[in-house]
Amino acid sequence: xxxxxxxxxxxxxxxxxxxxxxxxxxxxxxxxxxxxxxxxxxxxxxxxxxxxxxxxxxxxxxxxxxxxxxxxxxxxxxxxxxxxxxxxxxxxxxxxxxxxxxxxxxxxxxxxxxxxxxxxxxxxxxxxxxxxxxxxxxxxxxxxxxxxxxxxxxxxxxxxxxxxxxxxxxxxxxxxxxxxxxxxxxxxxxxxxxxxxxxxxxxxxxxxxxxxxxxxxxxxxxxxxxxxxxxxxxxxxxxxxxxxxxxxxxxxxxxxxxxxxxxxxxxxxxxxxxxxxxxxxxxxxxxxxxxxxxxxxxxxxxxxxxxxxxxxxxxxxxxxxxxxxxxxxxxxxxxxxxxxxxxxxxxxxxxxxxxxxxxxxxxxxxxxxxxxxxxxxxxxxxxxxxxxxxxxxxxxxxxxxxxxxxxxx
Amino acid sequence: xxxxxxxxxxxxxxxxxxxxxxxxxxxxxxxxxxxxxxxxxxxxxxxxxxxxxxxxxxxxxxxxxxxxxxxxxxxxxxxxxxxxxxxxxxxxxxxxxxxxxxxxxxxxxxxxxxxxxxxxxxxxxxxxxxxxxxxxxxx
Numbered sequence: 259x260x261x262x263x264x265x266x267x268x269x270x271x272x273x274x275x276x277x278x279x280x281x282x283x284x285x286x287x288x289x290x291x292x293x294x295x296x297x298x299x300x301x302x303x304x305x306x307x308x309x310x311x312x313x314x315x316x317x318x319x320x321x322x323x324x325x326x327x328x329x330x331x332x333x334x335x336x337x338x339x340x341x342x343x344x345x346x347x348x349x350x351x352x353x354x355x356x357x358x359x360x361x362x363x364x365x366x367x368x369x370x371x372x373x374x375x376x377x378x379x380x381x382x383x384x385x386x387x388x389x390x391x392x393x394x395x396x397x398x399x400x401x402x403x404x405x406x407x408x409x410x411x412x413x414x415x416x417x418x419x420x421x422x423x424x425x426x427x428x429x430x431x432x433x434x435x436x437x438x439x440x441x442x443x444x445x446x447x448x449x450x451x452x453x454x455x456x457x458x459x460x461x462x463x464x465x466x467x468x469x470x471x472x473x474x475x476x477x478x479x480x481x482x483x484x485x486x487x488x489x490x491x492x493x494x495x496x497x498x499x500x501x502x503x504x505x506x507x508x509x510x511x512x513x514x515x516x517x518x519x520x521x522x523x524x525x526x527x528x529x530x531x532x533x534x535x536x537x538x539x540x541x542x543x544x545x546x547x548x549x550x551x552x553x554x555x556x557x558x559x560x561x562x563x564x565x566x567x568x569x570x571x572x573x574x575x576x577x578x579x580x581x582x583x584x585x586x587x588x589x590x591x592x593x594x595x596x597x598x599x600x601x602x603x604x605x606x607x608x609x610x611x612x613x614x615x616x617x618x619x620x621x622x623x624x625x626x627x628x629x630x631x632x633x634x635x636x637x638x639x640x641x642x643x644x645x646x647x648x649x650x651x652x653x654x655x656x657x658x659x660x661x662x663x664x665x666x667x
Numbered sequence: 668x669x670x671x672x673x674x675x676x677x678x679x680x681x682x683x684x685x686x687x688x689x690x691x692x693x694x695x696x697x698x699x700x701x702x703x704x705x706x707x708x709x710x711x712x713x714x715x716x717x718x719x720x721x722x723x724x725x726x727x728x729x730x731x732x733x734x735x736x737x738x739x740x741x742x743x744x745x746x747x748x749x750x751x752x753x754x755x756x757x758x759x760x761x762x763x764x765x766x767x768x769x770x771x772x773x774x775x776x777x778x779x780x781x782x783x784x785x786x787x788x789x790x791x792x793x794x795x796x797x798x799x800x801x802x803x804x805x806x
Binding site for chain 2: 291293297300302316317318319322323325327329330331333334337348361362364365366367370373374377378437440441442443444448449452453456457460461469490493494537538541548549550551552553554555556557558561562565
């Protein structure tokens with residue numbers, strides 16, 4: 259049995275909100291407030307689609323380092339989301355909410371979230387969980403091409419969630435994250451874009467104020483190198499460099515859009531500024547695998563996976579290694595999965611099988627998983643408004659504990 | 668008088684300004700500051716908020732009003748949490764040696780600048796580095 263149709267599933271990410279009803283379409287709304295350069299126009303959420311001039315666009319997010327701190331922005335964004343979904347009323351009586359939160363959210367932030375959900379929006383009940391916990395409910399059996407007779411293997415999943423604010427490695431068992439194995443790398447899409455912005459500004463054009471544009475450039479041109487030495491040598495070639503890519507910068511005054519161009523001659527004729535990118539294309543995502551390149555005292559994703567699996571006995575670790583799911587925006591970079599598997603294969607014990615799955619839509623995979631959550635799990639773990647009013651925040655801990663105990667039946 | 672190439676090079680270096688070598692601790696501090704800069708949300712320090720009209724149709728109960736007007740930052744929230752789970756779950760430093768890249772062109776940084784420690788790959792990149800960035804970032 260699946261969730262009732264009036265359950266609202268909200269993946270509250272720092273970059274986009276993914277919201278919708280189960281088995282329906284997922285709505286993606288940028289989770290920020292943008293202001294134009296001259297300060298005249300404010301764009302909330304998806305109003306950015308009517309914006310013509312992205313130069314020096316200023317952002318204001320409700321999230322700080324991945325956790326919600328600014329509720330006035332977030333409430334207005336949620337208002338917009340609910341309107342887009344067709345809900346006209348301000349109060350959400352009659353709806354339940356499935357909400358995602360970041361790992362180890364601070365109790366005071368959890369309290370604020372719960373109060374807003376129950377006392378302001380007046381949802382009937384609330385189910386919180388990590389996005390990784392929802393990923394596991396997807397149909398992973400067909401993803402890993404397992405035969406049905408093998409039983410419920412998918413109860414053990416290692417989720418790599420690499421998003422805007424940070425990257426988490428989260429082992430999930432039976433829909434509950436194993437806290438002792440959660441590891442965080444403070445590298446996310448925002449860091450990569452800022453890094454790319456800095457090196458472009460030093461070597462080519464000053465784009466320090468154009469976060470939006472550099473984000474687009476990153477998504478259009480960056481890829482993960484499989485062999486850094488080889489790509490570096492190739493990138494140094496002056497003529498017929500296979501790694502060189504040209505990006506025509508947009509001209510906001512004339513309304514011309516930017517984009518990747520194949521040859522510079524056509525763009526020259528149109529008098530567009532051309533940005534040539536070569537080593538920057540693969541050095542930026544290289545940070546995910548080697549943060550020490552920039553002086554960060556943290557390990558890359560494959561090494562952190564091994565650190566996380568140290569907490570578990572050998573056979574459990576081997577189970578996790580065979581069921582890895584990659585979600586989040588950063589995993590969509592071309593070549594990420596191959597490079598990740600190759601590096602992890604070198605680090606993992608030789609007796610373990612390393613198998614990973616990259617879903618077609620890595621950004622909405624957690625949202626889709628939440629929609630496939632079984633009804634019993636949802637009912638056991640959700641807290642109603644009445645229960646919260648009576649018992650306070652403790653009831654969340656009790657429900658999570660009962661989920662953990664019940665899952666082993 | 669014949670001045671050999673070597674002698675003219677030596678006199679050139681004597682004429683350049685005194686090189687101040689920055690110590691390891693300051694370099695580390697600078698690296699950390701740079702990382703904090705990269706981690707920062709763009710334009711987060713600017714003050715602008717949603718238009719008042721968007722929230723005016725809502726009548727907030729007192730608890731929500733307190734949440735909306737609180738000026739707590741993320742650091743405050745972390746500090747007041749009794750356990751250290753958030754800080755402890757961070758990834759450990761890597762066992763691999765850090766690689767160094769040229770700060771100017773992005774190739775391998777085989778040589779390191781005497782003053783600030785940034786890598787460079789060739790003489791040309793060193794000249795560019797000394798002209799533009801060296802020691803200016805410590806100012």
